[in-house]
Amino acid sequence: MSSAVSVSSKETTWGGGNKPLRTSYGKAMMWFFLLSDGLSFSGFLAAYGFARFRFLDSWPKADEVFTHVPFLHGQELPMIYVAFMTFVLIMSSVTMVLAVDAGHQMKQSKVAFYMLLTILGGAVFVGSQAWEWGTFINGDYGAVKTKGGNILQFVDSHSHHRIALDDFAHKHHSDRIQHEETNGLWFYDEGALPIYSIEEVIEGMEASPNILIRTQILDETGEKTILSREESLNTLRANGKSIVTGANLIENEYGMPLFADFFFFITGFHGFHVFSGVVINIIIFFNVILGTYEKRGHYEMVEKVGLYWHFVDLVWVFVFTFFYLV
Amino acid sequence: MSHQVHNLELFRGLIKFKNITQKIWGVLILLSIVTLVEVALGIFKPKILLLYFLNMKILNWIFISLTIVKAYYITWDFMHMRDETKTLRRVVVWTFVFLVLYLIFILIQESGYIFDQGSDDYIKRDF
Numbered sequence: 211m212s213s214a215v216s217v218s219s220k221e222t223t224w225g226g227g228n229k230p231l232r233t234s235y236g237k238a239m240m241w242f243f244l245l246s247d248g249l250s251f252s253g254f255l256a257a258y259g260f261a262r263f264r265f266l267d268s269w270p271k272a273d274e275v276f277t278h279v280p281f282l283h284g285q286e287l288p289m290i291y292v293a294f295m296t297f298v299l300i301m302s303s304v305t306m307v308l309a310v311d312a313g314h315q316m317k318q319s320k321v322a323f324y325m326l327l328t329i330l331g332g333a334v335f336v337g338s339q340a341w342e343w344g345t346f347i348n349g350d351y352g353a354v355k356t357k358g359g360n361i362l363q364f365v366d367s368h369s370h371h372r373i374a375l376d377d378f379a380h381k382h383h384s385d386r387i388q389h390e391e392t393n394g395l396w397f398y399d400e401g402a403l404p405i406y407s408i409e410e411v412i413e414g415m416e417a418s419p420n421i422l423i424r425t426q427i428l429d430e431t432g433e434k435t436i437l438s439r440e441e442s443l444n445t446l447r448a449n450g451k452s453i454v455t456g457a458n459l460i461e462n463e464y465g466m467p468l469f470a471d472f473f474f475f476i477t478g479f480h481g482f483h484v485f486s487g488v489v490i491n492i493i494i495f496f497n498v499i500l501g502t503y504e505k506r507g508h509y510e511m512v513e514k515v516g517l518y519w520h521f522v523d524l525v526w527v528f529v530f531t532f533f534y535l536v
Numbered sequence: 537m538s539h540q541v542h543n544l545e546l547f548r549g550l551i552k553f554k555n556i557t558q559k560i561w562g563v564l565i566l567l568s569i570v571t572l573v574e575v576a577l578g579i580f581k582p583k584i585l586l587l588y589f590l591n592m593k594i595l596n597w598i599f600i601s602l603t604i605v606k607a608y609y610i611t612w613d614f615m616h617m618r619d620e621t622k623t624l625r626r627v628v629v630w631t632f633v634f635l636v637l638y639l640i641f642i643l644i645q646e647s648g649y650i651f652d653q654g655s656d657d658y659i660k661r662d663f
Binding site for chain 2 (some may be wrong): 248266273297308534
């Protein structure tokens with residue numbers, strides 16, 4: 211950084227080798243990219259905020275959705291696993307800065323070692339995110355969707371804990387078979403049939419007096435509204451339409467489908483960034499081992515990929531806040 | 537690049553580090569503490585913080601502020617913004633802050649309006 215921006219003579223200004231803002235071309239372009247990418251993520255998160263304030267009185271609560279921790283099946287532990295993921299990503303950011311710093315000192319093996327740790331951290335994070343997606347897609351209790359697209363969940367009348375459809379729905383033998391293109395005039399296949407029909411759920415509900423329905427509408431204290439036994443049965447009979455288990459882009463057993471849409475889209479886009487980051491890190495890692503940067507005389511490439519990696523961490527800090535905390 | 541100069545101070549000189557490696561670990565400890573505070577608040581949700589301030593819970597204002605604190609240290613120390621020229625810092629940060637504030641204002645304002653329309657009996661969703 212010895213050549214400051216100088217205007218003393220035309221030769222030094224326009225003669226080449228000058229660095230505007232005392233930063234190299236590559237780093238300046240990386241900042242340019244990160245700024246625009248940051249604006250993309252801001253657009254997505256602001257759109258999430260739009261949807262959330264639009265449905266302020268019926269937005270699902272993240273604490274009830276993301277309660278799972280691997281190897282601790284059946285326990286409700288909100289925040290724990292996602293806090294672990296956040297820590298893994300911050301930690302891999304630290305090993306990345308250490309790699310950049312080792313690059314400044316031209317220590318090839320140290321750079322390679324820290325790059326390897328960064329790659330491992332990124333891989334653990336992407337794996338965790340895949341697991342988180344898996345549990346969200348599978349769901350845990352199941353719910354009923356109404357004609358208007360709202361979600362009715364089932365809770366115990368005393369503890370107000372959710373009750374799984376499996377625990378009370380009556381399973382009948384059904385003649386209804388799955389539509390397939392090969393055996394009819396239907397133009398398209400249908401998805402797998404749900405485990406229970408709405409009638410079986412209504413029958414099960416009538417037979418178990420301890421079950422109430424919880425709607426997605428939040429009351430003044432921010433809790434979901436629980437209907438009386440009478441209202442529960444009436445609502446289910448009048449409006450119940452189909453069974454929902456887990457979440458996808460169309461329906462979501464925890465409430466608004468938009469919540470699932472934004473979750474999949476934003477964490478997916480972020481996860482794709484982490485994945486690309488891991489791939490780029492691997493390429494740089496091999497370049498370090500092969501001595502490419504040793505020959506080049508500087509490790510600026512590690513610095514540039516480091517900027518990208520920290521940016522991914524930076525975005526996660528915001529995703530963490532807006533999806534899990536707020 | 538070994539001649540690059542690093543600013544080794546945090547909190548305007550309150551904490552000074554001997555070398556860059558020490559500073560990195562210092563920033564890690566800071567970020568971990570902030571994350572732990574966030575997680576603890578997220579799990580226990582103190583009643584007093586659930587009151588509303590400017591149409592949002594105080595707790596949510598705390599979360600968003602702590603997030604910006606974390607974003608500051610990631611950008612300034614991990615991405616070495618602290619060691620770049622003032623102009624580069626301003627070009628990146630001000631552009632971003634200006635555009636994002638505008639975006640948030642427009643979208644949140646609009647969604648509040650649509651929320652009111654939805655609760656004014658023109659649109660029914662309760663079936």
